Amino acid sequence: MTVEARPGARAWVLAACAGAVFLVLVGGGPVDLAAKDSGPELGAGGGGGGRERVATASGKCVTCHKGIEEMHPWAKIGCVDCHGGDPDAEEKAKAHVAPVKPIPNDERVLPANYDLPYLRFRNPTNLRVVAQTCATCHKGQCDTFAHSIHATTAGHLSDGFYENGVAKDKRSAYGVFPVSDDRPGLPPGALPRLAVLPPFLGATANRDQLATHFPDVPRKNCVRCHFWSQGLAVRGRLGMDGDYRAEGCAGCHVLYTDQGLSRSADKSVKKYEPGHPYKHRLSSTVPTTTCVHCHYGDASIGLHFRGLAMLVPGQPAGPDVPGTTPMRLNGMFYIRDDKVTPPDVHHEKGMHCVDCHTGKDLMGDGNLYGAMEHAVEIECSSCHGSLAAETDLKTARGNALPHLTRAAGKVLLRSKVDGKEHVVKQVKNIVDPKHADFNPRAAQAMTSAHDRLECYACHSSWNSNFFGFHFDRNEGFNQLDLLTAERTVGRVNTLEKVFATFRQLYLGFNSEGMIAPYLTGFSTFCTVHDAKGRIIVDQKMPETAAGLSGMTMIHHQMHTVRAAARACVECHRSSTTWGMGSPSFALARDFAYVGTSAGMSVLALDRKSPEKSEGVANFPAPPALDVVLALDPIQGHGRLAYLCCGEEGIVVAELANPLFPRRVGAFKTTFAKSGVLTGKYLIVADGPGGVKVLDVTNPAQIVQVGAVATKDARAISLSNLCAFVADGPGGLVAIDFADPLHPVAVGAASTARPKSELAADATHVVTLFQYSRPAAEGKRTAARNLAITADTRGGGAIFDVTEPARPTRLSGFLQPPDDVERFEVKGLAVGAKFDLGSEGGKIPSEEHDYVWTVFEQKNRNDDPRGYLRIFRITNPQNPQGMGQAMIQNNLSSIAVMRVYNPPFLTFFAFALGPGSTEVIDVSKPGQPSRLAQVPGLAGARGVAVEAFSFDRMMDEDGRVLKDISHEGARYLSREEIQKVLRVPLEQATTGSGGKR
């Protein structure tokens, strides 16, 4: 049975309430749910014999509770029918049900059999007593609800356990309470049982492992979120605006204001005490504002749907800061900016969660499911139909949608909350040139070739990815174990996160075999402090039972649907989308490996004070111009270092112990200058030797397997299965690496200044894919793949290499002045960054793309000087110079390191030179700050910082690096990605409305 639609005045009131609450979120003023209320008073309404029964069952209750609203006007039910107690008593103590002992008024999950008479008295819809109350008439729904994910918390718990290396099996195993389903023939995804979370007995053994400590997290944080508990906002607890709710059936069906204050006519209710329902009345029309009393924060869809997102750590917010909410809800301000986080179009049109989600979605169908995708039956096609046919007015599982009708050739959805009718466009008509709803641009994309895409793969307008959820467990403090109600050792904090992006798009197959967006889930890395405050686990990444990284993502319906879809190129020209990573979300670990004139030096990084980083080892080898690291995919530690040693070729050092690097192989090339590693292939920029492909599966027996002749390959960057080469006089060269054994040069462009007579001399190249973002008037900004180059004569340039065969120069930056004697760019680094704005809001917090450069300049009659300069390339056609710092001259390279010192992310640049290595804080792009020189790195030429890449799910060979916690879900294979990336896009657009 689905939630009933209730038209009429009551429903109108609730709709007004929802609107008022929404207004609060955008600065509309305090909440006032009751514009009008004409509901009957208990005992006053109804007719026939039922009135007498109600009167008997209510007795003298209304003597004190005069004015109280009738909770359940659809049937004649008296007070004690639900609450129990003595209706004839005239004293409160005798009329009420007393607790056996004072009830603990906190967020713990009470035992299933805890003082049932009293719990029934407090809330007859409590799941512990519902069999005696609501189930008397609503047995079917009550039985299914107890098995629903809303009650069991199943996926939430088990995903975390699997990703963080505690559980060996992907299948959900745990719920808040043990529950079983012994029926034969369970449908796909259904489980026979869920066990209660195992007790956490303390971290006594293997204390240096994340998996040892993680089980403490759900017991102290996660299990309070579902309907066996009322959560944090218990009655009387102030300051929990936006969180107040009931448990059990009333969790949805009894409405609370954000302030949790009662407006009931019942005079006995304390109107100043938070934690009371708005009125003593059940509602069968549940507005979004009720859902979001749980679905906020890390349960982010409730935020996204409304156009809200959590703040980035350190981000200013508040009434003075544009683009954020003016008032706190759930104890927080939020991002609210249509250019960043526009609301879901369904919410914008006035629809509520329940207008899409069926009763079975929310209250279950009686099966025990371990993942949301198995529990939810609604699909976009349920209302919008498919390419082949209009909707059949049923869900994907064949259940009728009574609020969906067809009339006069249109499909209409009548809101369950306010009764408003919405016209539902049909996909079939949108792609039909003869239909009035025809959209030619949509018709280009919505073809059978995209049969395996979820609609929201393209139509999710933004995806808030907070890469690097971090939990901190501190054994110097205690915290309430929500299941045992004991305060146990270890306080866990799960609110920390490292990176933030709203633009990026990541896709993979969901467990239904459809391509869907991926979002960071329950993966966490962790730091643990012992009782003395000493760190015993230091930013350790999780590993799953499959031996893969658990620091991963999971497919998600973002609830950020907008009509303007992502641009074609965001799937078809971006390997980042499919999980091959980007330069932007790599977290520095513990060591940097510096190529020097004596081989390689190992630098131990001090994350808190990078200027105190110390050289700890030297690896004798021929002079190394660059270092390429093979990284351990679990922790991001260096495993092998490939030194590019000029005419000595490649020397390989094994880094099992970074203080004792050991030579394990070598391979002669023409003049190895730099390289990139795919997985088993090292692609070498080999100077006059062109580009060489080396199979490094066995570092002791390296074999050349491919080559492309170029003029003078000096630097190389991989993107979209293409290698972009800074080729000296050859400029920028694009090489197709779809078949690594047979690479083919496909395009080239000069890096010389336009209209200059000087030949190109390209020395550096980096690449970055820029995703589109929401723009004005429902449009989106352009998406494109960029290659940023440096040329000794031409300075810096930005190329659009979305089509590698046709690199197009967009702009130049860092152009040498005319009157200098010498000017040379010595290094480039690129990446995205979320800039924190100013407290007063004058400087906005925004996501930008940056190029960090080091260059040398010698003016006439002056000493040569070295500089670090930062450019904002968010608009690559108009790069903006930001800050600049003067550093040592005689530079050779730059590397940017992203360091997490909870709760903030900091950016540091290493500017290398033969004399020393400088450390510069570049966290504020407008104000780079020189910190110090790191001693002991004489002759530094190039550097590789070991780092864990949060968005690299696989390498370019297709080897999967990160796990997925849902069975059946997977990333695309390399062959599939290659096929997607090579789809011809002659007719495609960039997303800005213009054709390519």
Next chain:
Amino acid sequence: MLLLGVCAARAGAETPEEKLAGFLQKYDKNGDARVARAEQPEDQKEFFAKIDANKDGVISKQEAKEYFRNLKDATKKPKEDPKKKGAPMKRREVHGIESFGECDADHDGKFDPKEFAEYVFFLCDRNTDGYLDVEELNNLPSSAKRPYPREGMAKRLLKDLDKNADSFVSLEEWKAPEELMAGFDDDRDGWVSKDELIADQLERAGGLAGWSSADEVMAKMDANKDGKLTKEEWQGSKALWDRFGPSPEGLVTKEQVERHLGYLAAILRASDGFVQRHDRNGDRRVTRDEYGGPDAVFERADANRDGVVTVEDGAAGR
């Protein structure tokens, strides 16, 4: 004799003032009593960084003066009657060639004749009294490939070098024989690099010089490709064969070769000065408290999880 041992702080007969004068004469090209960035040779930046106290890139006269004044000079000890010498100074032993960096005064990655001579002197001065006696002179290091003739070595050196006839050779009197250095100078460039010292160790370790892996060794020696070596197949020294610890059947496995190579390489390529730099109590082990740096670094360095970092961690897990 393995090239193991301590290398005390570099010292010379010059006074700090003389050193300062020599330093300025060499580097202060424009005579303004300071060494600007442009005057500092590129390949000696590290050396100048040590002198540049205020890190402004320029060496002032005052900075140089302070630097040379603070240099420890082990030979400043008064010349006592050797027979009346007291207990030897506490010796810091170094395994591997960790001391190379400490003795490479100009930080160019190789020893010139003077640096080499001082390295050998302090290496052989086992009792750290600042003199080489007969026994110590009899144990000068010798290259495995081009050994120096030891017969009557001490007598020859005493005769040639002991100017004051006290039967001891002081650092002032000491001059390393040219043939001694030439024995290590593989590429005949007049310098002895760290690589050359390492190569000598590998050579001394039984003919494994230049081999980087057990796979390589097995490919060369395991004639019947059964994954094990017999004594007949082994082409290295008997001493190394015995060190492998063959099974009762007289077989050595690839893993045993791997373990030995790893240990040897770890010792020889051990972090340059890490243990010396942080080992405060001289027990050749670095504890977490002694290190004082990031915990994550220590955890990874302590490969065998024994709570201390030693050269054995270089071989652990390999």
